[in-house]
Amino acid sequence: MTGPGGPVRAPVGAAGGGHGIADVADAGAFLARLVRLDRDAPVRLRPTGAAGRTALWGRLPWGVLAVRTVAGEGPGDVTVAAGELLAGLAAGGGALPPRRDERWRWPLPPGAGRRVETLPAGELRRIATAAAGTLRDAAAHGVAGRAVGQRALRDALLDHVPVVVTPDDAPGEPVEVTQRMVQGLVRMGFLGAAEGEAGATGTGDVQVRTVGRWVGLVGPYGAIWSQKATDLAVRPL
Structure with a gap:
């Protein structure tokens, strides 16, 4: 399957279909701000190419993309509801929320430039x-x-x-x-x-x-x- 920011891969890297995020506090701070600006925001998790790092992408209500890189292998290239992932992290859970890949409709930069x-x-x-x-x-x-x-x-x-x-x-x-x-x-x-x-x-x-x-x-x-x-x-x- 192909998405606007490149191929959307099936979940890999996180055992048992989990979210694979190691630095929960770091990811939670990003997600909390994203949800505060848009309570229905999707968040896209993508491998960065560096071992043990995952990029969290979100789109802000005024049309720009925000990205924060956190520790953890991640689940591959997937989109979930930011609020659901935040709730799971806050509860100490390791499961990945239901995938919502169809909600990500925006291209991503092709590199760091x-x-x-x-x-x-x-x-x-x-x-x-x-x-x-x-x-x-x-x-x-x-x-x-x-x-x-x-x-x-x-x-x-x-x-x-x-x-x-x-x-x-x-x-x-x-x-x-x-x-x-x-x-x-x-x-x-x-x-x-x-x-x-x-x-x-x-x-x-x-x-x-x-x-x-x-x-x-x-x-x-x-x-x-x-x-x-x-x-x-x-x-x-």
Whole structure:
């Protein structure tokens, strides 16, 4: 069977059809944030190519992909309900929830790509915080004195491009990092705790990576990927 992100393999690697996740706390933190944003979210488990590691993929409500790599052989390439897997992990169970491969309808990046820039995590956190403040102010006071719908405001902010990277080592189009990606990185906790918060381990750096028509933000604890829109040509028959 073939899925949009490549072949969907039958479960392997986890004994007795289990989920095969070794670091339950790590996976649980990712799943909890994913379910908090979308209670019906599917999660796709895929081998990473590195022994003993499994990638957890989820799609956030504003159209970007989030991925976190955790310890464990995993069950192969399968999709399950994130909430069901989270409940199983919380209960200490090792069984894999019912497969829901048909619910995964999105392509995945074809690889890790190449790094085109490194950004300070603190700056991305500042951008995300500023956008949230703008949304609150506009919702309370309107824009230029006029009331604007909450969804229209949110979509306009998410489509904003706060960071543009021009690669130095190769010609090509500038790489645009949208607010959708920045919000995903922060909301999924991929930057870790902010400086001054409990558990903070430093701000770290975030890599901007590209592969094909994909742009990624790779943080200390996970990555966000976004596919650039494809130009469609309509020709008469």
